Amino acid sequence: MKIHEFQAKDLFKRYQVPVPAGGVAETPDEAQVIAAGLSSSSFVVKAQIHAGGRGKGGGVKRVESPAAAAEAAQALLGRPLITPQTGPAGQVVRRVLVEAAENFRQEYYIGLTIDRNLARPVMMVSPAGGMDIEEVAEKTPEKIFKETVDPLFGFRGYQGFRLAEALGWNGKLLRAGAACFARLYRLFVELDASLVEINPLVVASAEAPLALDAKITFDDNGLFRHPEIKELMDPDEMDPLELQAGRHGLNYIRLDGNIGVMVNGAGLAMATMDLIKQAGAAPANFLDVGGGANAEAIAQGFRIILSDERVKALLINIFGGILRCDVFAQGVVEAAGQARVDVPIIVRLEGTNMEEGQRILGASGLNFAVARDLKEAAQKVADLVR
Secondary structure (H helix, E strand, O other), X not given: OEOOXXXXXXXXXXXXXXXXXXXXXXXXXHHHHHHHOOOOOOEEEEEOOOOOOOOOOOOXXXXXXXXXXXXXXXXXXXXXXXXXOOOOOOEEOOOEEEEEOOOOOOEEEEEEEEEOOOOEEEEEEEOOOOOOHHHHHHHOHHHOEEEEOOOOOOOOHHHHHHHHHHOOOOHHHHHHHHHHHHHHHHHHHHOOEEEEEEEEEEEOOOOOEEEOOOEEEEOHHHHHHOHHHHOOOOHHHOOHHHHHHHHOOOEEEEOOOOEEEEEOOHHHHHHXXXXXXXXXXXXXXXXXXXXXXXXXXXXXXXXXXHOOOOOOEEEEEEEEOOOOHHHHHHHHHHHHHHOOOOOOEEEEEEEOOHHHHHHHHHHOOOOEEEOOOHHHHHHHHHHHHO
């Protein structure tokens, strides 16, 4: 789950990670009032959307008066902001963050995530902040410094000092940096985050790190432990179909093609989409019903996929294990009986109660084409949309 920058900075404050003074506004008048209350002569107005690259898209504006802050907010609010991460349609800006502008000499990067190969958290820092870390990693990998954390012992003090030294910090700043990194790691672990990122991190006049930006992504599987974090979810930043699927315990991902894909399991989804692409077509979405879905949840998933007007055909690929093929087939028949189905459907069932599932589909009177294996299913659905 993603949250906005202003929400991430509120969490930073809880963990004593310094951030600029400021506030969030939903109207130009609110932006002007916030700016007027800050002890600064310059301000930064930042669009709040769940996408990076806001500066490149014109979503970060530096102004020199509260009135100019209101004008900047007026130019952003209610309008789509297009960045390298939003796609061509952009995302509508509904809030702006107004902060006191800071003077600094250099921008730094810091990030915390999970190294999947090592199955451990890793903290990364770089003196090349303010730009895409992927570009830094590709062109100047020697500018990225890492510390891998053993979960048994946690983030050690010497690791914080080593990272601060790698950034060229010393004296008071060295100690303040090491303490800041330790607090960020505690936030990362205690809140079940999957990513904590500051780009840029700067050194303010107080000789202490200051987070000019803040990005936190949470592990959805840990949200049951943090109801207060779950409340930070912004439905306006989510695909409506993805939001609807989540209410029924389903996982829905929107893509760019015209074939709807319903599967049970993320690995099976990836294999299915690969074969669709190999057959010369492209998935419009995929919906993972998981292993424990009942007929009602499956019916909801069926309706969600078919409500996407881009879908010209539907491929259902189920491997019956925890989710039995007969339970799945019953859910599909119930949904198809209630909804208008005007696209062809290819079904591939394999596993527990496969024969019964095929019997239910065959006796339903609905127009399903059955495939013997996944490759045949992908080829059939690709031929249909062509």
